[in-house]
Amino acid sequence: MSRLTEHRLASEIVYNGKILTVRHDRVRLPDGREATRDVVGHPGAVAVVPITATGEIVLVRQYRYPVAKELLEVPAGKLDKGEQPEDCARRELEEETGYRAGRLEHLATFYTAPGFTDEIMHLYLARDLSPTAQNTDGDEFIDIEYYTASQVKKLLADKEIIDAKTIIGLLMAGLGR
Incomplete structure (x- = not known):
């Protein structure tokens, strides 16, 4: 101890x-x-950095009520009871973006804010994407946006991406400065 x-x-x-x-x-x-x-207490979550065959990064824009603004983020979602992180990553990617990942690579696992929550986040890189259909939850309103690596670097440098999991994900995927 x-x-x-x-x-x-x-x-x-x-x-x-x-x-x-x-x-x-x-x-x-x-x-x-x-x-x-x-x-x-939180059941845990996943976040996914999806990259298309042409090298575009797929991000989602959604309104986040607690901070009262739209944020540009990597697709993400909470683990269902008993669900494995990789299965959740595949599910959330397809639900939020309408893409299925041919390959998933685990990038990191981290605590989101250990000063007050036990939430753990599992971060993945998704490649070999194939289109399916977006299937968001009934109370989820999400726009899908596509960015080049240089555009993502500029968004990060200009502090237009301010969501922690997204910043970590993009940097871990080698898309930072």
Whole structure:
């Protein structure tokens, strides 16, 4: 056990929603004192950087209610209970963009914001895309957009892409500066 470890003494679920839960935990700190931690529980998610045969990067634009603006992002979505990350990546790519991946390469796995949530994100690169049909969820409104590598670099440099998973995904796929 690390000398930095905090030990949970008590836990109360204060919200249990469709996608996430919120816990209020009491913990023992490494020095013996007690403190509280609020934790957002999340089932985990995937994000996919799709690249067409001609080298175009497929991004999605959608309105994000919590930040009250449209964001340009890589396709992404939450894991269903018991679903494997690669299966989720294939499903979300097809649902959001109307493309099926012939090849998926795992790029990274990371915590999105470990200061308050346990959400883990699995990031993939998708190639050998074949068109199918976009099949978004009933409450999802998504525009599909195509960019060259140089356009993506400019969007990143101009700070027009401000979504963390998208920035990480594009950089991990070698599309950054």
